[in-house]
Amino acid sequence: MFQRLAVKKGAVVRDKTEVVDVTKQGDDGSILVKASNGEEFRGAKCVVTVGAWTSKLVKSVTGTDLPVQPLRTLLCYWKAKKPGDGFTAESGFPTFGSYGDPIVYVTPSMEHPGLIKIAMHGGTPCDADDARDDAVLPAHVETAGGPVRRVPCMYSMTPDEDFVIDFLGGEFGKDVVVGAGFSGHGFKMAPAVGRILAEMAMDGEARTAAEAGVELGFFRIGRFVDNPKGNLKDSAADDA
Template sequence: MQNVSDELFDVIIVGGGVMGSATAYHASKRGLKTLLIEQFDFLHHRGSSHGESRTIRANYSKPYYYPLVMESYTLWQQVQAQIGYNVYFPAHQLDMGHAHDHTLLKILENCSNHGIPHEVLNRCQLAEKFSGRIDFPDDSIGILNEFGGVIKATKAVAMFQTLAHKNGAVLKDNKEITDIKKDERGVVVVSASNNETFRGKKCVVTVGAWMSKLKDERGVVVVSASNNETFRGKKCVVTVGAWMSKLVKKVSGVEIPIKPVEIHVFYWRVKEGHEGDFAIGGDFPTFSSHGGVHVFGTPSLEYPGLVKIVVDSGDKCDPDKREWGPGVRMNELKEWIKESFNGLVDWREPVVKQACMYSMTPDNDYVVDFLGGQFGKDVVVGGGFSGHGFKMAPVIGRILAELAVDGVPSGGTDISPFGIGRFNNSQK
């Protein structure tokens, strides 16, 4: 087994879910010496990145997500081409709800502002479009566009990890991180153009007119594991999902209001003889129902003859002491299925149940920022993806790697809505 405790990495990524794995892929693709650390087994089922599928859609009510998701569509296809198998499966996206629902109106505005081709369907048009497979009340509408799809979740995480390893990244699992701190010895790393490095306790810089161009490389970060093993890196990215608040508060005193929520995913049986009508690759869409109980789902893919239909809510939990409860709002979900699929989906009981966690912020927006304080720009955090982040993993991974190494995301990517400062945090 490779001993990396004495090595100095360009970037250490703490958390091996989809965001950390995508960050490791992007960092290693640039030739950076990269370490990815996971507290449990890689591809474990205790967090937020496992399971069979996630949806991808462009129908956001907040406009700043549109460029991110559109880049993600491109990156998913580019990355899967490198690995040689598919993790992204295209479909149309259908959003449904009352004609005056605020979220639907914002989605319509977003489609118009960004030139997304779409159809607005009333009840009769919807029935005709999908041959009676989907129904909703007379006062509702549907917004249909081509930018939907399904991402194979665990398969996608494995893809990023495999490519990162192929690019030279070091992957370490079953390493619970207990502390992150700046090097107490104040080690300064000086790098030459031939990639040679020199290390010293102090450094005097006298480069005259070139002073402003010289990068400060004093930020050596020490990451400590529960077995007293330590890892050293010039930069660190923290992507620990539902454990973000706990770890960040412990190492810095910063309180980021990210609340873990336990979510239950259900698969329901399609009526015999109609399995193909609900399968991926046909015309059946990924879908969301807004207003009242928020329901979303996908065509059948992972389990033939079963469709995934989920209530987009859950109960707050401690990620280390989960109750693995029976799920919430089941009666409302059953009623929604009964009314929406004209008897073609058995609404009485789900066939398969899975559990995972969301990491929720108060405004449902991400956290992508420098940790600041004693860490300055040496530690970057990515979390609080609030149940809609998985689809963005390729672009978030790019942004996190660029923040750590370059200090800014490329291409003028706007991450201003995702700053820690919006929560008015204070440090100890």
């Protein structure tokens, strides 16, 4: 849906196009993005949202170690024993989570009619370039009969599980913006985050967020400098 709307607004979507480099050109200050297939894209601004590959790309472009760890996980879909038991959004079945150990979340039957998504938040560290089809279910889930559909996926997890929304800085200044580390819970906020990233790239500031009183400093890259836990350190101080 998001892709269709973007195309309707004039965006050009290039599927299966791997970005391998981002540089700032000295002649006109434009941003040059290079793909592994030899294609090049040039523009005045750039927004980097490469998910689990963020650390690799940022490291190769700036030499900065951005702590965004890819995690291999599984989305699990289960079949109700009695079809039509009311597990649909139309019937009022909610999306909810159980914040135990592990965290389990549930969504109604939507993308796969007749199936309910019941999955665990989190996963195992992995390399983003590794195959994603070897994630396995914990034994206690297998003994429950197992899901009827398994979809391998990757999180891009920060140490504090908070987003990274910031200018890349350095030679790029405010011409390159990074949106990353959404830690398994960012998609539902994509419209708002997309507006923020677009305004930062185009105008150098997120006016909409500022008008709403949203403090974006919470998502700065600099929170990890001399503090590997990021915002967790601030939370511990507040609790004390």
